[in-house]
Amino acid sequence: MRILLTGIPSYLQRTVAGVTGATVRHRPYFDDIRSKKDVIDQVKKIANTGNYLIGEGAGHALRGHDVVYMPFWHLANSLASQEVYDEISRSFDICVFASANLLRPGYSADLEAQVFEKLKMPVVVMGIGIQRKANLRDDLPAGTQKFLEVLRAKESYFLTRGYFTSEFLKEQGMKFVRPTGCPSLYFNPDGMRQALNGIANPGLVESQKIAFGGYLGSVADTIVDAHVLLKPDSTAHYVIQDEVVVYNMNIVGDDTTAAYDAPSGRIVAPLEYKHQEKWQRKNELHVFFDTNRWRTWASQLDLSFGRRFHGCIITMQAGIPSLMIAVDDRMREMLEFIGFPHIEAGIWNREPQKKAYLKEFLSTIDAPAVIDRYNACETNFRTALNDIGIKQAPASLVAKPPVAAVRAHEPA
Structure with missing residues (x-):
């Protein structure tokens, strides 16, 4: 066809x-992609x-x-x-x-x-x-x-x-x-199943290699999430999706300012955004314009924990467990349909003992049932x-190889 x-x-x-x-x-x-203008232009192209x-x-x-x-x-x-x-x-x-x-x-x-x-x-x-x-x-x-x-x-x-x-x-x-x-x-079903199998693990609460996603520049929720899970000497890794064009996250400098390190996917210029002063952990902000590069980076993590649906899905495509915090109708509809374990933002934000709550939540996940639903x-x-x-094509032909085996230049 x-x-x-x-x-x-x-x-x-x-x-x-x-x-x-x-x-x-x-x-x-x-x-x-190197300068402030390059980063903003590329985000605007995809929104x-x-x-x-x-x-x-x-x-x-x-x-x-x-x-x-x-x-x-x-x-x-x-x-x-x-x-x-x-x-x-x-x-x-x-x-x-x-x-x-x-x-x-x-x-x-x-x-x-x-x-x-x-x-x-x-x-x-x-x-x-x-x-x-x-x-x-x-x-x-x-x-x-x-x-x-x-x-x-x-x-x-x-x-x-x-x-x-x-x-x-x-x-x-x-x-x-x-x-x-x-x-x-359904991009990499084997990776998704691997991630789902790994999420029913209370020990993930102690992980320090975590990707966070949310709405920096608008609310401080993700900063709170990082403080709950990360030890004082750990680094919070946050992945930007549209913050530099929607949520008043400002890359400091003029258009030509060196702002992006492509090999690491890191923003290297200073940033200004609302609630920034509340950080009590070292933090690095990343943005990716190549999904294979994004998955390769994600494959080195232990967990993705966040308020962005696709920020968690790409980590799951890499076989890494992800837990989403449902913040709006879009996420709720998608999560209700696919049946992935998730936490409601209203419940999580009000919970006084977040770490204990999260450990208990992970311990109750029925991974085989979640995989059957998927x-x-x-x-x-x-x-x-x-x-x-x-x-x-038959499922065996549709599924991609593990992310580590995907060449950097391989088309999606």
Whole structure:
């Protein structure tokens, strides 16, 4: 099958040099990232580095087919050119649109509606979810309503991040709707199972090689988390996803200031952000623009503990146990669907004896049952794609090798 993949990209979109008609040209290298401006520009291109996992998972699920990733901006910029859309229609059999929090009050999907109205082929919307479900039916923007109207009128398929989104889309009259979870969940199933098998271990509470994720620059929650788990002489490793463009985390210096060490993935320039003075541990802040590099770094850890869904998922892809703190509707929907052990932020934040609570929580996890649930969800995801006509390779061929065996230049 000839598949046009668009929407949220993998990190490989950094090699796109240009697009003409239905042809995408790639450079054989990545742009260097060194300065403050480089870091901010790269984060802005993807909006949130956790999004890399969504595009990567979607692309990986299409292996075995003739797949071309076409940046969505090319489709949007070509709306006035019927010639371009005719060429695209001749070149592909189906479009897969990698999505995330598209259904939300603050975002109007006008461009998506126009693009899919012009595309004369079936559309698979993969990974679509709801960001804030309160009053969504009343507050859904007109552009998003148009987007749903367009897809309701053509051959379309929705693979959602969870049950609530599925029910909402069915209410909107969509015919093929399956809750399948985020496609990033199935990128490296063996690594995920290894991580799930290892999380039922109270001894992880004493680990000192931990990745943290959250919302530095907005709230101090992650700083509290690090102080609970880390000894005074340990170093907190925090992974940035979008803080430098959304949460007022400022890299000190002008645009040319040396800010990033690519081999370690560390921010090396001074930073300024709210609540920074509350740190009582040494800390290093990392950011990754290559998911293979991110997984390689994560594979050296003992645990990921955090408030970011994809920051924990990539650590699990590397086979390392991760425990999430659910902070919003997005995380709750995805975690409810996949059945991963997690802690509610409201409960955790109020708990006076956090370390004892966490040890008890880990001791009660039924790892075999969690893995069984994961296996069922993976089968459901691949069955849904098969039902659409996007045939899946046998599981033994789909699974990637352990992260340590993945070459740094290997495509995702």
